[in-house]
Amino acid sequence: MKIVNIIFSIILIVSTCFYSCKNNINENQNAKKESNEDVINDTTISLVNKQLIIVLAKDSIDTKGYLFKYELLNNQWIQIDKVKDVIIGKNGITKGRGVDMSFDASGKSKVEGDGKSPSGIFTIGDAFGFTSLDKAKGIKLNYHPIDSFTRCIEDDRSKYYNQIVQGDEVQKDWIHADKMRNVELYEWGFFVDHNTPPINNAGSCVFFHIWRGPGRYTLGCTAMSKENILDLLYWINPIKNPLIIQFIASDYEILKTKMDLPDIVLP
Numbered sequence: 001m002k003i004v005n006i007i008f009s010i011i012l013i014v015s016t017c018f019y020s021c022k023n024n025i026n027e028n029q030n031a032k033k034e035s036n037e038d039v040i041n042d043t044t045i046s047l048v049n050k051q052l053i054i055v056l057a058k059d060s061i062d063t064k065g066y067l068f069k070y071e072l073l074n075n076q077w078i079q080i081d082k083v084k085d086v087i088i089g090k091n092g093i094t095k096g097r098g099v100d101m102s103f104d105a106s107g108k109s110k111v112e113g114d115g116k117s118p119s120g121i122f123t124i125g126d127a128f129g130f131t132s133l134d135k136a137k138g139i140k141l142n143y144h145p146i147d148s149f150t151r152c153i154e155d156d157r158s159k160y161y162n163q164i165v166q167g168d169e170v171q172k173d174w175i176h177a178d179k180m181r182n183v184e185l186y187e188w189g190f191f192v193d194h195n196t197p198p199i200n201n202a203g204s205c206v207f208f209h210i211w212r213g214p215g216r217y218t219l220g221c222t223a224m225s226k227e228n229i230l231d232l233l234y235w236i237n238p239i240k241n242p243l244i245i246q247f248i249a250s251d252y253e254i255l256k257t258k259m260d261l262p263d264i265v266l267p
Helices: 002-041 226-235 249-259
Strands: 051-057 064-073 076-087 093-095 117-122 124-129 143-145 150-153 164-166 177-179 188-192 207-210 222-224 243-248
Touching (some): 064 222, 064 226
Antiparallel strands (some): 076 222
């Protein structure tokens, strides 16, 4: 009789554990589902992000874009200054790696050397330029003076891939790198946090910088006149957690409703 009672108790414990574990799994799955739904629904730009740089292209193969600046004032997005002309990649614009969000931009994922600018939402890295640090006063971003040793690493086999480094301060482990002081267009610019932290072959060294002129193109950066890049550099305030929002217009139309972004009519 004791043996029967012991067996019965074991069966009861196992059954209870199975039922409880099953319920816990279902609860976890439901919680995960609800969490995913929250991610999908909760896509508004955070109130800590008080500056937006919005760049829109009319089509994915365009090399021309339009730049808008916005600031959050009294819980409303207010346009700062008029729209500016910019140029983008020679092969247009495609899906980049920026801030994680539920919205999936159009196009294939950007790869190294594709000649396309990345679409997505991005934070902003360091400013850079040819002038010394003491002469860059007024720029509120962290500023990196460019000299003959400055490199942006384009070789995804390097541990410095997609980083700006001083070649005289680190052990060289790359073959391909952008010698930044040799590029006059980098007299003023800033780093876009695309593909950070980097994964192999997903694109590197994406900047906002000076253009060669209207009607030209870049190899994947976003470029504008010297006057306009300087205006942008002095306007950006990291305390306001600025974001770059760069898309084709049709993607932006979908995204603006989901994320409560400004209505924009392209020229």
